[in-house]
Amino acid sequence: MALLETRNLTAFYGDFQALFGVDIRVEEGETIAIIGANGAGKTTLMRSLSGVLKNVPDAITFEGQAIGDLPADAVMTRGIAMVPEGRKLFPSLSVEENLMIGSYGRQIKGAWSLDAVYKLFPVLQERRNNPGTALSGGQQQMVAIGRALMSNPRLLLCDEISLGLAPVVIKDIYAAIPRIKASGASMVIVEQDIGQALKVADRVYCMMEGRITLSGTPEALSREAIHDAYFGKVEAA
């Protein structure tokens, strides 16, 4: 049984349909990358998985249970944590408080704790009493990842964790991914930076215009196939 599965997942913003029957599957311990251009529906997919956008119950199953219609707080309590696009730290909370609130709805013992997060990102310990929003973009991203890890999630959703960051910072952030993986959490990583995504992922889904256009292991996918799935096939004249 897959840890997470979507079946014919759709999403609408008013009359605008953003997802058209998306089927993805995440096995226990697996890291999935979802790539695609702007507007392909990646963030909408993440918002659906995390419960921010509601769906029909059976559209999403997690550990065999239908969770498609659960609100975000109930989804989180079941073990799906989200690193939202744009990091979304709480400006009124210090770095440490931002981390601590990550386990608000799910306080279980596991690999991740305040100490473990500080070990993963030592710079955060030095700045623990700063307001979260006083940090650099890369450090804020570390807080957002740490905050999600604090609930010891079964599945970690990372939405655009490299967006707007300098390449050297992205390297630091991605260096943490194998250690998160080693802790046993499964991951879904949404990424525009295909190179990074292919490096860490066990399997890749490519999205275009609200549909999955390609899937497979990074080794099995050719550059051309990804290019076509990403930008659409150029019709021969």
Place this chain on the structure above:
Amino acid sequence: MIWVNTIVQGILLGGLYALFAAGLSLVFGIMRLVNLAHGDLIVLGAYLILLLVTLLGLSPFVAVLVAAPAMFALGWALQRYMLNRVLGDDILPPLLVTFGLSIVLQNALLEGFSADSQRLPTAGLASASIELGAINVGVLPLMTLVTAVLVIVVLNQIFYRTRLGRAFRATSDDAVTASLMGIKPANIFAVATGIAMIIVTIAALYLGTRANFDPSVGPARLIYAFEAVIIGGLGSLWGTLLGGIIIGLAQTLGAAINPEWQILSGHIAFLLVLLVRPRGLFPRAVD
């Protein structure tokens, strides 16, 4: 010396206004909800205490301990089942609903308790005073100010030292992201209004022991409370205390010059602060 006395009395009066305002400030700070029925809820609290005093023969200071949990429950339910439904990007619906609630409360109290003015019995406490040097300070006004400071201290402790306080601040910052942390914003808002109603009950105790009240006095308390919150800066609890004291001082000083100027001077002080600091004295950094 008479001026020192006036200033001391003004600060003490400010304690009462700060108590009126603290609940309003808390609710506004967390969910940007302006509760126009706040003053009427204070009056409701006063009648609830009066009821307990008359029926059970309790002292008002004991009755408040019984009334507070009931008011918490009322606030929780009010938020959960009514106000949460109208919270949103548009600020008008909550204003309309709480305005309606204000009218309902006033008329229900009028129906139930008549328009006669009432007072909570204090067994002589209301006229007791202590001598501080050359100044006589009323025991009840002094208790009011001390209570107001305690309320603000406790609220700040809750806000900045507890898990619930973190959830309050996080939800206030961004309710959607807060729900990703497992927080139920609807519940957090309900608890916040419940806590505000506990403060309302404490304010009601001092409203009812220090002066007469009747079903129609709520809106005026709302105005003082609102002015205190705005002067202090929206969302700042210590600012609210200072705001209350500024209005209290202005009223007492105004009254010392000419008794007819008491209420007017408070409003003028409010306008002056708005002119100089449109966002209040301690505005939140992020808004």
